[in-house]
Amino acid sequence: MTNTVTFTGVSKSYGRVRALDDVTFHVAQGETVALLGPNGAGKSTSVDLMLGLAKPDRGTIGVLGTEPGRAVAQGRVGAMLQSGGLPADTSVADVVTLAVRLHGGRRAVAEVLELAGLTSLARRGCDELSGGQAQRVRFAVAMAGQPELLFLDEPTVAMDVESRRAFWTAVRASGTTTVFATHYLEEADAHADRVIVMAGGKVVASGTPSTIKAMAGARTIRCVLDSPDPARLLALPGVLEVEVHGDDVTLRAGDADRAVAALYSSIGGVRDLHVTGADLEDALIKLTSARN
Ligand SMILES: Nc1ncnc2c1ncn2[C@@H]1O[C@H](COP(=O)(O)OP(=O)(O)OP(=O)(O)O)[C@@H](O)[C@H]1O
Numbered sequence: 001m002t003n004t005v006t007f008t009g010v011s012k013s014y015g016r017v018r019a020l021d022d023v024t025f026h027v028a029q030g031e032t033v034a035l036l037g038p039n040g041a042g043k044s045t046s047v048d049l050m051l052g053l054a055k056p057d058r059g060t061i062g063v064l065g066t067e068p069g070r071a072v073a074q075g076r077v078g079a080m081l082q083s084g085g086l087p088a089d090t091s092v093a094d095v096v097t098l099a100v101r102l103h104g105g106r107r108a109v110a111e112v113l114e115l116a117g118l119t120s121l122a123r124r125g126c127d128e129l130s131g132g133q134a135q136r137v138r139f140a141v142a143m144a145g146q147p148e149l150l151f152l153d154e155p156t157v158a159m160d161v162e163s164r165r166a167f168w169t170a171v172r173a174s175g176t177t178t179v180f181a182t183h184y185l186e187e188a189d190a191h192a193d194r195v196i197v198m199a200g201g202k203v204v205a206s207g208t209p210s211t212i213k214a215m216a217g218a219r220t221i222r223c224v225l226d227s228p229d230p231a232r233l234l235a236l237p238g239v240l241e242v243e244v245h246g247d248d249v250t251l252r253a254g255d256a257d258r259a260v261a262a263l264y265s266s267i268g269g270v271r272d273l274h275v276t277g278a279d280l281e282d283a284l285i286k287l288t289s290a291r292n
Helices: 043-050 068-073 092-102 109-115 131-143 161-174 185-191 209-215 230-234 256-267 280-289
Strands: 003-014 017-028 032-036 058-063 077-080 149-153 177-181 194-199 202-207 219-224 239-245 248-253 271-276
Touching (some): 003 043, 017 043, 017 177, 032 043, 043 058, 043 149, 068 077, 131 161, 149 161, 194 209, 202 280, 209 280, 219 256, 248 256, 256 271
Parallel strands (some): 032 177, 032 194, 077 149, 149 177
Antiparallel strands (some): 003 017, 194 202, 219 248, 239 248
């Protein structure tokens, strides 16, 4: 598979802060990749470098087969960054028209407005938009040139549930190779083909959301018991933590099979039992806490 982005041995410091430390990863053509990690992990720095907004101190970065700055200058890269301002006394339609023209009119303005869910807001001034609507205008600008690669930094901040869903539908439907940084882990879980977990300027894990979740190991067992005794439950083989609310019991288990077998054999009266895997949040905390 062709790589759209290659990051090889990249380091970047700001003064004495080492924002990235020997980072290597790639993004294949057509992939949607989430960059996850706690504050200060190095996600935005990675995006800035991939956009040619900063230069690495060491290592090499390739974007669409060339240097990042050149790929951007060729109009092949779209970006929606946290800091993107919008002109106050200009309509949504005018901003989108300008963006489309800057890219040589590769798409129709109406198509871009529709794609970003802005058709009914086209005449609205950019200073009359809600936070989520303004985000959609930034998305329209990023998509105006039909980019081959799209960078999204915290794209759905301020969007309501429906806007988020429509946003991700539009991104996935575009088929564009996409790299996004987010703190909304359920979005990474639902929309990323692959997750790259960063912490302290390093890549600490990379894989499909399922692989990353499996790294957290522990499973959650929920069931209903009559008068549950927390101390007895904690003593069961495989059980790591116990939470009891009335008859509702939640167990965290390193070995869920043993724990479930022991529940039935030693405790009895088990009802409504179900077992779930760790979620992405559990995995992220486990993977990044050592480095944070
Ligand atoms: N322009 C800068 N000058 C000095 N330090 C910087 C600069 N930009 C980033 N840093 C530092 O580099 C490190 C990585 O920051 P970066 O913004 O890449 O993290 P992030 O993962 O995007 O965090 P967040 O989730 O908070 O957006 C942090 O310690 C940050 O303080």
